[in-house]
Amino acid sequence: MQRDPPTGKITIIDIARAAGVSIKTVSRVINQEEGVGDETRARVLEIVATMGYRPNVSARSLSSRRSYLIGVIFMRVGAYHYVGEVQVGAMRACRRAGYHLVVEQVLPPEAVGGVQGFAEGLRDARFDGVVLTPPTCDDPEVLAAVETAGLPYVRIAPHREFERSPYVFMDDRKAAREQTLRLWNMGHRRIAFIDGPADHGSAARRRQGYIEALRDRGVEPRPEWIAKGEFLSLSGFDATERLLALPERPTAIFAANDEMAVGALAAAAKHGLSVPRDLSVVGFDDTPTAEAAWPRLTTVHQPTAEMAEAAVEMLIDGFGDERFRARVAARQLDYSLVQRDSAAPPLA
Amino acid sequence: MQRDPPTGKITIIDIARAAGVSIKTVSRVINQEEGVGDETRARVLEIVATMGYRPNVSARSLSSRRSYLIGVIFMRVGAYHYVGEVQVGAMRACRRAGYHLVVEQVLPPEAVGGVQGFAEGLRDARFDGVVLTPPTCDDPEVLAAVETAGLPYVRIAPHREFERSPYVFMDDRKAAREQTLRLWNMGHRRIAFIDGPADHGSAARRRQGYIEALRDRGVEPRPEWIAKGEFLSLSGFDATERLLALPERPTAIFAANDEMAVGALAAAAKHGLSVPRDLSVVGFDDTPTAEAAWPRLTTVHQPTAEMAEAAVEMLIDGFGDERFRARVAARQLDYSLVQRDSAAPPLA
DNA sequence: CATGATTACGACAACGTTGTCTATGGGTGT
DNA sequence: ACACCCATAGACAACGTTGTCGTAATCATG
Structure with missing residues (x-):
């Protein structure tokens, strides 16, 4: 022509x-x-x-059947700081290897065409591989769609079926344990915990770490010190109100995520308690909220970007490999404790 | 073969x-x-x-020279809620039209290879078009790179050179004006403003709206009521401290973004002021922080996702068009006032 | 020095579409 | 009955790479 x-x-x-x-x-x-x-x-x-x-990428991929595209799959893209962090890391790894990053969204169950539309997108985007973020990494339908498409994938922080694919993770339990011990070592003996949603795996692991730490120190955590929360600031507020109403009031509160910790700060303020003088509050995740809060939150830094970067690396490294899925590898990344202004030794 | x-x-x-x-x-x-x-x-x-x-997308694009890929360009992908919102909207428009969304990042000036690496990425990703988000949409180097690549592009909320390309925007000035009047109508007469960074166009437009509103009501805003801020919560805290130290203390504070408003809340708490009883605080943007704050922030909702969606739509619609850039179109989107718990009439 | 193995490279088809050009058939106007 | 036109559809090349296979030149080996 x-x-x-x-x-x-x-x-x-x-x-x-x-x-x-x-x-x-x-x-x-x-x-x-x-x-x-x-x-x-x-x-x-x-x-x-x-x-x-x-x-020319198109010619290349037409001939070689590789697209040089990696997909990251999210359930909810909006409003979460998490999404941006994941992309930063994933993009770093992509750029190093000459790949590009395509964002794909599984519409949440309540939306029309949820997984259906996603599966179609998967088919024509021709990714070389995809990275699944929570909670898509534990969604049976999503997993099925990806596997049907024959795509190699790596999951970030899955909660279940660890044998099913390679994944990256961090040790929530151990981090929560250390976070608790940090409070203990400051001198706190009445340490409460604000729990996350029941079905949320990382919440469970964090609670586990909290319990372990206390037991390590010879204390059996009292059930009333573990307050139910929903990972939202309001639920952190409510939980804190309940905790502060206890006859033996805790001197420190460990919230399973930063947002609930912010709610805890608000509740403390309402009760006229100055943080950290009258009450210590610590969070988990190290989102921007933690830095923006007042006082700035002492928390645990979750290496979100690094986890995504590692995930993409595993994916790309695996491409040479036949039977990629068979080689179930896992890569663990390190958290770090972030010391800010919301925790201090209890008043004597 | x-x-x-x-x-x-x-x-x-x-x-x-x-x-x-x-x-x-x-x-x-x-x-x-x-x-x-x-x-x-x-x-x-x-x-x-x-x-x-x-x-098959590759074959298609090889033959037709269209890639069915749209790029969104960010300067900083991490940590900002904004990024996620933009992507939600952009993805909606993409999916409707059978396109996919690729995330691209211009490394900030301090990073090695900043615009350089970006330009290369542009070349081999073969986008059909790109959407530029602030502040990349006003960066001369980025604009040059995109234009050199011959790519059609739409800018989101540009600050300058409105004739240079199609763009989408919202009326920051008018929104700030209404936000200010809302306080006025509650009965506030001493309304302070926490300004954003000097070089930030939307900050300037918001300040302008604040000033206009007061003048509309026959009040010449006092210079000491406009406190310098940096769009960060700490700067909001500091600014509020200065405002509260004024002989005639303001009864309401309008922060140019939500983050600084959160800082203002903290400063109020430090001074023993209950919000909104003793002091009203309002923000701008309606980020998740606004909902997570305590009390929840009354603010202005910026339709970020919708702006991105509109941008992608304009892009795709323009593809049929020759001389796309010549047809400088602009699309305006509506903000909305969000009533929450941080503003109330002043004490009599 | 013949033989086989190895290294370095090229010829050519194939990847799965779309662009251009041409062919066919039925309707219309005169 | 004739030329003409338009609507419909097909043949074939082209897009710019990579995969397969072949081959000439070089090398080691007995």
């Missing part, structure tokens, strides 16, 4: 001509395949650099 | 065979071109549906 006049775009053919080799040889150099002499390789590379050649 | 045994994937050829037409006709149906009889079209469509055929 006679198409446009020369577009000006340089193709592999131009490079081949300039280097005096065949296009296949250029292709080999570009793709770092072997079977090219050192001298030839150097010459081609130089010409590629000076002419500023960049391979 | 002899490649894999039949992959099972259905191609346009299968559809053509099943429908008893040529592949070109199927192509025409898929792309909604004319020149196909109603009956033929219906038959093809049905077969496409029953066989679940989806065109």
